[in-house]
Amino acid sequence: MRKLLFSAIFAVGAGLAGGAQAYQVSYNYTNTNVPGGDQSGKTSPFLTAANVAVPGSGIFIETFGARNGGGNAQGCGLDTPAGLVSLSGGSYAFRSGTVAGVAAAPAGDSTCYAYGPSQGGSLPDVVNVNYSGLLSQLGAGASLNYLGLYYGSIDTYNDLLFYNAQGGLIATVTGASLIDQFKGTSGNQQADSSNIYVNLFFEPGEQFTSFSFRTTGIAFEMDNVSVGFNVAPPSQVPEPGSLALLGLGIAAIGLTRRRKRSV
Structure with a gap:
């Protein structure tokens, strides 16, 4: 079952002259907490409740459930095959469930998720997620125009930063701006207004190859991270x-x- 929370178009300054629009954003999602779903709460509207991409959609999904083997004691880790995505800088970890003072599972998510900093890690924490390996497999000139993620208990000190192939900053999406849009409460671990599936669609000249999640407090939590190329935004x-x-x-x-x- 799909539910539409809210959909809008935002003009993003992102350091661009005149506040040129860098991306469109929507908050559509697929509910995974249904029979046959994977019980991770919210995922991309382009995926099924089992967190599987619709054939031909051009979507790649990361659930942090280590479905390709490996993982920690809880069975949590990267699903993406080695070489397609790399994480660097800062500290991060994967787990399921909530641990006070460490990380809070996104609302309704009983599966694995990613968070930063890892327990005992330093702040501020900035971790870059780079898709150069995936783009190389897609072929010359490929770039990503879509990112979606289940953003758990958004805090005012959480941010997303997007970069192009040259390392240039394309856009910054602040947790404070999302909280303001939904009249949410920073750090609320249960409310829909603070546990949102965010879909970002980038313009042709602003497509990205990597993004960073940045936090100055405990913690940044996310699940069901989807990326895609040539993905059409909703109406x-x-x-x-x-x-x-x-x-x-x-x-x-x-x-x-x-x-x-x-x-």
């Missing part, structure tokens, strides 16, 4: 300002009709 919906103008227009039409009837 654009009116922004709040446009909806207000539309409402004024409808009201004006109604007023005009009333005036005509009174003549």
